[in-house]
Amino acid sequence: MAQELEIKLTLSPATAEAAFQWLSGLPEATVGDTKALINTYFDTPKAELNHQRAALRVRRAGDRYIQTLKTQGEFRAGAHRRQEWEWPLTGTRLNLGLLADTPLAEGVNLAELEPVFETNFERRIVMLEEGDTVIECAFDLGRVIAGEQSRPLCEVEFELKAGDEGQLLxxxxxxxxxxxxxxxxxxxxxxxxxxAGLHDPSALAPDSDALTRLCHGVSVGWLTGAVTDELRQALDDVLVGYEGVLSEAQKADLRRLCQSPDPDVIESLGALQLALMNT
Structure with missing residues (x-):
């Protein structure tokens, strides 16, 4: 079992291409492989893994197959820290025996696991090395597929491989x-x-910091198209807590999110979100 620490940004496909070219040209960067990844996620008919805030998948990358289990983990300063187990496979079939020493061994009927959805995308890698710090930047472009339904996927993940956690931010x-x-x-x-119609993201714990709750509420609004109580309360807390930091224009943009989760506003929030994380 390992721990994964990453920060994820969502972009438009056109923006992602420009960002990839920019990052690739920096002196700290080395361009890695490009891979097509086919990922099948499994759960029981009652979505018991999801209820335990865990995700189980089998990934095909070329002629390699990997079974992975992840917990939801926690958010801190915009980064996502979670537990992760990985095992090589010989094909797409789940190896249930590998799950015996994981949190799924109790409370889930592993024999009922079945495919639920897929996330299929092309991944391009840029490695950043600065001193003792190594960060893997994965640019992912593809689709999330559940039955006849699908939605675009366009993300860049900054994952710490070694060194200073602060360099992710x-x-x-x-x-x-x-x-x-x-x-x-x-x-x-x-x-x-x-x-797949099996999950509505739940709010973070009330004792989570206001900025993290705001970022989570924005992400839920982007996914669902709905304004949540989490977003409204977090916005009120952030407007008070960052009163001397936010400009009037920034406050107006944030307030607009509580009227409707406008994609144009959401997709331009990254600089503000991360600037506030740095304060």
């Missing part, structure tokens, strides 16, 4: 200052569950 902030995007706290798995 640094690099995400640099990209957000150069290209429109937003900090997305909704995972690919949550997007798939929502598309």
């Amino acid at each position: 640094h690099w995400a902030t640099r990209l957000s200052a150069a290209y429109p995007c937003f900090l997305n706290l909704i995972s690919k798995a949550e997007q798939g569950y929502f598309l």
Whole structure:
């Protein structure tokens, strides 16, 4: 079992291409492989894994197959920290025996696991190395598919491989200052569950900090098209807590989100979100 720490930004496809070219040209960057990834997520008919805030998938990457289990984990300063188990497979079939020593071993009938949705995309890698810090930047472009339903997927994930955690926020902030995007706290798995009609993202715990709750509420609004109580309350808290930091124009943009989750406003929030994370 390992721990994964990452920051994820959602962009438009045109913006993602420009951002990839920009990041690739920096002196700290090395361009890695491009891969087509086909990911099948599994759950029981009662969505028991989702209720436990876990996600189980089998990924095909070329001639390699990987079984992965992830927990939802926690958010901190815009980054997502969660537990992760990975095992190589010989094909697309789940190996249930590998789950025996994980949290799924109790409370879930593993024999009932079945495919629920897919996230299929092309992944382009840029590695950033600065001193002892190594960050993998994964640009993902594709679709989330559940039965006859699908939705676009366009993200860049900054994942810490070694070194200073603070550099994740640094690099995400640099990209957000150069290209429109937003900090997305909704995972690919949550997007798939929502598309499959099995999951409405729940609010973060009330004791989560106001900015993280605001970012989560924005992400839920982007996914569902609905304004939540979490977003309204978090907005009130942020407007009070960051009174001397936010401009009147920024306050107006944030208030507009409580009228409707306007995609144009959301997709330009990244620079503001990450600037506030840095305060």
